[in-house]
Amino acid sequence: MSRLELISPEGLRIDGRRPNELRKLTAKVNVLSQADGSAYLEQGNTKVLAAVYGPGEPRQRSKVVHDRSFISVEFNIAPFSAGERRKRTKGDKRSLELAYTIKETFEAVVITTQFPRSQINIYLQVLQADGGTLPACINASTLALVNAGIPMLDYVCACSAGSIEKTPILDINYVEESSDSPDVTVAYLPKVGKVALLQMEARLHIDVFEKVVALGTDGCIEMRSKLDTVIRQGMQQLVNQLEQ
Amino acid sequence: MQVSTNEREFVLEALRSGIRVDGRKPLGLRTVDIDIGADYGHVNVRLGKTQAMVQVMAEIVAPYPDRPTEGQVIIHSELSPMATRNESIKSAETELTINRMLERIIRKSRAIETEGLCIVAGHKVWRIVINIHFLDNDGNLLDAACIGVMAALLHFRRPDVTVIGQEVTVHTIEERNPVALSINHVPICVSFAFLDDGQHPVLDPTLLEEQLCEGDMMIAVNAHREICAIQKAGGLGMETSQLMLCTTVALEKGQEITEMIQKALAEAKTKML
Numbered sequence: 474m475s476r477l478e479l480i481s482p483e484g485l486r487i488d489g490r491r492p493n494e495l496r497k498l499t500a501k502v503n504v505l506s507q508a509d510g511s512a513y514l515e516q517g518n519t520k521v522l523a524a525v526y527g528p529g530e531p532r533q534r535s536k537v538v539h540d541r542s543f544i545s546v547e548f549n550i551a552p553f554s555a556g557e558r559r560k561r562t563k564g565d566k567r568s569l570e571l572a573y574t575i576k577e578t579f580e581a582v583v584i585t586t587q588f589p590r591s592q593i594n595i596y597l598q599v600l601q602a603d604g605g606t607l608p609a610c611i612n613a614s615t616l617a618l619v620n621a622g623i624p625m626l627d628y629v630c631a632c633s634a635g636s637i638e639k640t641p642i643l644d645i646n647y648v649e650e651s652s653d654s655p656d657v658t659v660a661y662l663p664k665v666g667k668v669a670l671l672q673m674e675a676r677l678h679i680d681v682f683e684k685v686v687a688l689g690t691d692g693c694i695e696m697r698s699k700l701d702t703v704i705r706q707g708m709q710q711l712v713n714q715l716e717q
Numbered sequence: 718m719q720v721s722t723n724e725r726e727f728v729l730e731a732l733r734s735g736i737r738v739d740g741r742k743p744l745g746l747r748t749v750d751i752d753i754g755a756d757y758g759h760v761n762v763r764l765g766k767t768q769a770m771v772q773v774m775a776e777i778v779a780p781y782p783d784r785p786t787e788g789q790v791i792i793h794s795e796l797s798p799m800a801t802r803n804e805s806i807k808s809a810e811t812e813l814t815i816n817r818m819l820e821r822i823i824r825k826s827r828a829i830e831t832e833g834l835c836i837v838a839g840h841k842v843w844r845i846v847i848n849i850h851f852l853d854n855d856g857n858l859l860d861a862a863c864i865g866v867m868a869a870l871l872h873f874r875r876p877d878v879t880v881i882g883q884e885v886t887v888h889t890i891e892e893r894n895p896v897a898l899s900i901n902h903v904p905i906c907v908s909f910a911f912l913d914d915g916q917h918p919v920l921d922p923t924l925l926e927e928q929l930c931e932g933d934m935m936i937a938v939n940a941h942r943e944i945c946a947i948q949k950a951g952g953l954g955m956e957t958s959q960l961m962l963c964t965t966v967a968l969e970k971g972q973e974i975t976e977m978i979q980k981a982l983a984e985a986k987t988k989m990l
Contacts, residue, residue: 570817573810577951581932657947667954671934673947674825676902679964682944686957 479637479652487649488517492642495632495692496605498699500613502620502707508596510621512703514613517646518603523613525621527593542588544580548572548610550599555647571607572597575614578660578670584624593623604647605633607658607672612700619704628700629669631660632692634685636677641688657685661693720928728929732917737926739765744920744966749977751868753985757895758873762865765923766855768800771865772848775875777887780835780842788834788842792819794849794862801854815859818948819849822863822904822937826945829870830899836878836885843875845898856924859935863906868978872985873898904945905974906937907967915953918963920970936964938971 479487486492496517505511508524515521528542536543548568552560561568575595583593595617597610608631615629635645635654642649650656655677660670668690677685728738737743747765754760758773780787796812823829834843847869849862874895877888910922910930919926927933932952937945944964949955 566813566817569813573813574950581951581953662954665954667956668949668960669954670951671947671949671955671960673944674821676826676939676943676945679942679944679968682964683961686960690957 477648477652479649479654480640480642484640486637486642488646490644492640493688493691495644495695496646498696500616500700500703502616502703503711508617508621510617510619510623512613512616512620514609514616516605516609516612516644518601519605519609520599520601521606521609521613522598522600523610523617524596525593525614525617525623526596527621528588528591528623529594531590531592536592537590540589541585542583542591542593543585544576544583544593544595546572546576546579546595546597546614548575548597548599550602550606554599554602571610574607574670574672575610578611578629579614579618582626582629582662582669583618584626587624593618602647604645604650605658607631608633608644608660611660611670612696616700616703620707627662627664628697629660630663630693630696630700631658631670632689632696633658634689634692636681636685639681641681641685643688643692655685657682657689659686659689659693661690663694663697720925724925725929728925729913732912732919737919739923743917744970746921746970746973747923749864749974751864751978751981753868753872753981758869760865760869760872762861762868764857764861764864764921766853767857767861768851768853769858769861769865770850770852771862771869773866773869773873774846774848775843775873776846777836777841777885778844779840780838784831785839786835786842787831788829789844790824790829790831790847791844792816792823792847792849792866794819794851796851796854796858800851811858814948815862818859818906818935818937818946819862819866821946821948822906823847823866823870826904826937826939827901828867828904828945830901833899837880837883840883841885845870845873845875854924856922856927857908860906860908860921863904863937864974864978867903867905868981870898870900871903871978871982902939902941902943902945903975903978904937904939905971906935906946907970907974908935909933909963909967911952911955915955918959920966934960934963936967938964938968940972940975942968 500514510525611631655675750763752761877893911932934949
């Protein structure tokens with residue numbers, strides 16, 4: 474197999490980015506009429522739609538938690554989202570794990586004790602997958618939750634990072650992800666200054682690992698200001714509509 | 718089952734004075750007992766009271782069309798109902814996490830050299846099936862499973878084959894010496910739980926500590942000081958400095974456990990002779 478040159482001698486990556494550069498982020502909140510909160514997010518070519526319903530009456534009695542609300546996450550990836558058309562069944566282990574990871578992350582950040590005996594539903598739909606599905610889903614969920622007016626400790630900002638030939642790279646795309654590069658996903662709470670989620674695949678030496686995590690965290694901090702702008706824009710739009 | 722307030726207070730109070738309920742230090746490991754069976758690839762592991770049984774098998778199958786020269790590795794894990802109090806939803810999630818984490822540790826980090834498992838490209842490859850049964854759950858199933866799987870993989874021998882053209886002959890163990898798998902590196906998983914507002918990280922948590930913890934983290938490391946997988950979701954956030962501390966501890970403990978596995982294997986070898 475011929476090896477793809479993932480980083481050029483000039484230090485540019487396959488899509489022309491510098492190693493510490495995020496992909497272009499475009500996002501919008503309030504995209505669905507029925508959901509309590511919703512967001513559409515594009516991170517490079519990865520496109521995700523998120524909808525939040527709740528807090529509301531739990532659908533299953535047995536799941537009720539008496540002192541807080543619980544979050545349920547449904548994750549779906551469209552068959553046309555990647556290069557090869559492939560339908561993932563609902564019980565697919567990878568999808569289930571992803572949903573579970575997102576649920577765990579948000580249950581710690583959403584102030585669930587304010588809504589005892591209730592349920593918050595997050596629905597995620599990946600329309601196009603070009604690497605970094607998990608971070609994109611987390612960012613979209615954050616936007617949708619804020620849009621739904623659900624209290625949280627902080628924005629959960631997520632970002633992936635990797636390493637090619639010992640150069641740490643930020644926000645990796647599909648080509649970089651499917652090469653042998655390690656794949657680190659960090660979700661960070663910028664105001665609290667704590668890591669909410671950390672996931673890693675493939676092998677990475679401890680010395681490089683530190684740098685990659687630091688880079689990922691920096692990416693998350695940058696992400697926060699971007700997400701914040703999106704929220705403020707959404708709010709401004711609402712204000713404009715009211716004034717008219 | 719919920720933990721009573723008294724019990725919780727006792728565990729936390731003990732931890733604040735630097736000791737755990739079972740007498741360990743916060744970053745101490747329970748006794749690891751690796752029992753290598755008579756068959757190739759059969760291992761029983763005891764981590765304190767947690768017990769897991771691992772059996773590795775090999776079979777010949779057709780390769781995946783997109784990977785004609787690579788063997789397959791399949792991991793099945795089962796949390797038997799006799800091992801744990803039946804909390805159906807929770808145990809399904811635990812099982813999923815364990816299974817996915819093992820896939821990451823062993824498959825994604827390429828612990829087994831899959832190209833070495835090819836017999837005839839595009840037609841026949843070895844499929845290595847790893848079966849894990851959890852017999853008793855006293856917390857930290859993943860670490861026990863990981864130790865068991867790595868010991869079993871290192872101990873396992875597959876039958877030798879000869880290939881003439883497209884003709885494949887499988888030799889029985891009596892006929893020819895069976896062949897060991899080629900293992901690239903030995904990843905070892907080390908789990909932490911964070912108790913008492915995340916102030917006290919404890920290594921190798923028991924079931925009680927797992928029920929009380931606010932967050933957990935699993936780190937898989939190998940002897941080359943590489944990190945093979947990390948999973949930390951939910952629970953309280955964590956500062957980066959604490960994270961680095963945990964990885965350093967994990968590296969140290971990983972080394973210790975690797976040595977234990979090597980020792981157990983060496984003992985099993987002398988016993989067989």
